[in-house]
Amino acid sequence: MATDTQFGSASEDAIVSAGDEGPRERLLLWIDDHLKWLLTLPAVLVLFSLTFVPLLRALEISLHNYIPTGRRFVGIGNYVDLLSNGDFHTSLWVTFKFVVAAVGVEFLLGFAIALLLNKKIKLRGLWQTLILIPMILSPTVIGLIWRLLYAPSGLLDFIIGQPLLGQNVGWISEPQFALISVILTDIWQWTPLVVLVMFAGLQSVPDHIREAAIMDGASRRQRFLHITLPYLKSLIVLVLIIRVVDALRVFAKVYILTRGGPGSSTNVISMQMYRVAFRFSNYGEAAAMAVSLLVVVLILAMSFVKIAGVEF
Amino acid sequence: MVRVTYDSIKKKYGDTVAVEDIKVTVDDGEFAVLLGPSGCGKTTTLRCLAGLTEPTEGTIRLGDHDVTDVHPKNRNIAMVFQQFALYPHMNVWQNISYPLKVDGVDKETRRERAREVAEMVEIEELLDRDVGQLSGGQRQRVALGRAMIRRPAVFLMDEPLASLDAKLKVDMRSRIKVLQQDLGITTLYVTHDQEEAMTLGDKLIVMDDGNIQQVGSPDKVYHEPKNRFVAGFIGSPTMNFIEVERDGRTIRPVHGAAEFAVDLDDEVAARYEGHDRFEIGVRPQYFKLHTAQTDNAIRGQVKVTEPMGDEQLIDVLVGEDEDPLELTVKAPSTIDVARNDEVWLTIQQELIHGFDLDSGERIAEGGDQRQRVAASRAEAE
Ligand SMILES: Nc1ncnc2c1ncn2[C@@H]1O[C@H](COP(=O)(O)OP(=O)(O)O)[C@@H](O)[C@H]1O
Numbered sequence: 265m266a267t268d269t270q271f272g273s274a275s276e277d278a279i280v281s282a283g284d285e286g287p288r289e290r291l292l293l294w295i296d297d298h299l300k301w302l303l304t305l306p307a308v309l310v311l312f313s314l315t316f317v318p319l320l321r322a323l324e325i326s327l328h329n330y331i332p333t334g335r336r337f338v339g340i341g342n343y344v345d346l347l348s349n350g351d352f353h354t355s356l357w358v359t360f361k362f363v364v365a366a367v368g369v370e371f372l373l374g375f376a377i378a379l380l381l382n383k384k385i386k387l388r389g390l391w392q393t394l395i396l397i398p399m400i401l402s403p404t405v406i407g408l409i410w411r412l413l414y415a416p417s418g419l420l421d422f423i424i425g426q427p428l429l430g431q432n433v434g435w436i437s438e439p440q441f442a443l444i445s446v447i448l449t450d451i452w453q454w455t456p457l458v459v460l461v462m463f464a465g466l467q468s469v470p471d472h473i474r475e476a477a478i479m480d481g482a483s484r485r486q487r488f489l490h491i492t493l494p495y496l497k498s499l500i501v502l503v504l505i506i507r508v509v510d511a512l513r514v515f516a517k518v519y520i521l522t523r524g525g526p527g528s529s530t531n532v533i534s535m536q537m538y539r540v541a542f543r544f545s546n547y548g549e550a551a552a553m554a555v556s557l558l559v560v561v562l563i564l565a566m567s568f569v570k571i572a573g574v575e576f
Numbered sequence: 577m578v579r580v581t582y583d584s585i586k587k588k589y590g591d592t593v594a595v596e597d598i599k600v601t602v603d604d605g606e607f608a609v610l611l612g613p614s615g616c617g618k619t620t621t622l623r624c625l626a627g628l629t630e631p632t633e634g635t636i637r638l639g640d641h642d643v644t645d646v647h648p649k650n651r652n653i654a655m656v657f658q659q660f661a662l663y664p665h666m667n668v669w670q671n672i673s674y675p676l677k678v679d680g681v682d683k684e685t686r687r688e689r690a691r692e693v694a695e696m697v698e699i700e701e702l703l704d705r706d707v708g709q710l711s712g713g714q715r716q717r718v719a720l721g722r723a724m725i726r727r728p729a730v731f732l733m734d735e736p737l738a739s740l741d742a743k744l745k746v747d748m749r750s751r752i753k754v755l756q757q758d759l760g761i762t763t764l765y766v767t768h769d770q771e772e773a774m775t776l777g778d779k780l781i782v783m784d785d786g787n788i789q790q791v792g793s794p795d796k797v798y799h800e801p802k803n804r805f806v807a808g809f810i811g812s813p814t815m816n817f818i819e820v821e822r823d824g825r826t827i828r829p830v831h832g833a834a835e836f837a838v839d840l841d842d843e844v845a846a847r848y849e850g851h852d853r854f855e856i857g858v859r860p861q862y863f864k865l866h867t868a869q870t871d872n873a874i875r876g877q878v879k880v881t882e883p884m885g886d887e888q889l890i891d892v893l894v895g896e897d898e899d900p901l902e903l904t905v906k907a908p909s910t911i912d913v914a915r916n917d918e919v920w921l922t923i924q925q926e927l928i929h930g931f932d933l934d935s936g937e938r939i940a941e942g943g944d945q946r947q948r949v950a951a952s953r954a955e956a957e
Pocket residue numbers: 589592593594595612613614615616617618619620621
């Protein structure tokens with residue numbers, strides 16, 4: 265306090281050095297000091313209750329077994345059971361295939377389209393708008409649109425199945441095609457996001473850096489590899505994290521297109537959770553899966569950032 | 577190391593004419609400075625040579641080769657950008673040696689060459705730093721090093737010092753000059769700072785409004801400006817311009833200020849035979865300031881004084897009416913005057929310039945202006 269008053273203006277001195285100010289002044293001072301916290305408190309509370317409370321609740325549920333007469337504490341029993349649960353393992357494998365294929369194609373395709381858009385093509389604005397449409401539709405709507413497209417004797421059978429194979433493909437009814445069809449739908453929906461992010465990134469590469477590389481004698485390919493890619497590294501990591509995390513949680517699309525079937529061919533992990541929780545009422549096991557998924561997502565995201573050496 | 581020729585280069589952006597008609601030759605090993613106000617087309621001129629901008633008309637030659645349609649990377653030209661344009665994800669030595677990397681030079685050699693170049697620009701201790709950690713001056717050196725490493729035929733620099741602080745500027749300026757002389761590489765350097773241009777260039781190319789106004793050595797451009805624009809742009813503080821009428825040997829301002837009536841010496845008056853009305857240009861240091869009335873002097877009143885160490889700048893108002901002439905005068909700081917003091921000004925007549933009112937061209941004085949400066953200096957002492 266002594267050092268504060270030394271540099272303070274006369275009026276500040278008066279407030280701070282008056283050791284015997286009344287409770288009203290003390291309250292005002294306290295509010296003044298803590299106003300920033302008070303103002304953000306409501307938002308913090310809402311966010312906290314929307315994220316941490318359900319999380320803690322899930323954690324709690326995952327430590328119990330639910331039986332018709334109530335619930336029983338089983339510790340990590342549910343987690344131990346998951347280790348030997350074949351359905352769970354299958355759903356992990358399905359999810360893995362889904363994520364790798366969908367995000368892989370989305371990224372490569374999206375980046376390629378962004379590179380095309382970045383050239384001075386005609387009607388760029390129009391293309392940009394058209395390309396973004398799938399992204400703004402809700403997953404449920406997308407699921408319904410594609411269910412119609414995939415339906416036996418639907419549009420896709422009409423233009424592909426029947427002319428080429430002479431029969432319906434069974435896009436979502438045949439186990440060997442169902443996952444691919446779900447993946448295709450995801451690609452259709454999310455490639456635009458990659459386009460959007462990568463296009464913005466490409467536009468942000470400063471002209472003078474690009475031109476410096478030209479003057480330094482770099483070929484088009486060298487400029488892409490040595491300048492553009494490293495420049496976009498953190499954006500690439502960002503878009504991959506967003507897509508991987510989101511793809512790991514895919515639900516609405518699968519639910520509407522296939523309900524996880526046929527068999528377990530499209531039974532991704534969140535579909536499996538849904539089945540376990542709401543068909544078999546095994547809330548404890550479902551919650552244990554959810555918590556495990558969260559841990560996996562966290563580890564993946566952190567290692568992405570680590571591997572890429574990116575700081576956000 | 578090569579001669580550069582611009583042959584009637586024109587560049588239009590839509591309806592905007594960035595560069596109208598550039599014709600100039602820069603000799604092998606010469607340090608040419610493109611000087612002119614912002615927006616006059618300096619950068620465009622430079623980029624046409626780099627190959628980053630395609631001229632609308634005209635040809636550019638390196639030596640005897642027409643390179644107008646040659647890709648930038650095949651011109652063997654290096655460029656330093658105003659924004660430094662360092663590669664943010666590479667460290668210092670990787671930045672400097674990037675031109676070698678694209679050429680397929682192996683890593684050992686690249687590092688070695690980067691070290692040699694870094695020594696020349698005195699940043700050898702920074703080789704392994706990230707460029708993000710460098711100061712402005714250090715970044716500029718990295719950019720210089722990167723331009724030098726390939727030993728290009730031509731160096732282009734677009735306002736490379738514009739974003740550095742004043743002291744660093746002067747320091748880097750002399751370093752660039754020494755490097756250029758040591759390497760003997762033909763250099764085109766863009767700046768809007770006339771002081772920088774005067775100190776650096778072998779040859780000044782003064783531009784305005786998309787055209788070259790004058791090409792010449794710094795001395796020539798300063799002492800024998802081709803026209804009013806060059807006279808006003810070169811020199812700091814700027815030349816005083818006064819529109820005058822000549823009546824026999826006496827000149828008087830066209831607008832007001834009856835106190836300003838100067839009898840010209842016979843020799844000086846002879847120059848302006850045939851010009852009854854023209855504009856005279858007097859640099860601030862070619863006035864002489866007196867505190868007492870003298871022969872053929874202009875009476876005025878001190879408006880403000882700006883001390884500058886050994887010298888001072890004095891704004892003098894001539895004429896008492898509402899629209900007085902305002903003249904800037906440079907005088908030794910030993911003269912002690914203050915606001916509103918009465919002073920008398922004489923002109924070193926042999927050093928003034930006359931400009932044609934219509935064309936803005938300088939009315940030739942005949943003889944060598946520099947000798948006149950020397951003579952009048954000797955006389956003063
Ligand atoms: N890419 C461009 N598109 C449109 N106009 C341009 C472009 N580059 C330069 N110009 C115009 O050309 C003129 C000369 O610009 P520039 O060569 O950058 O001048 P300087 O470098 O002397 O400041 C300016 O009027 C500028 O607005």
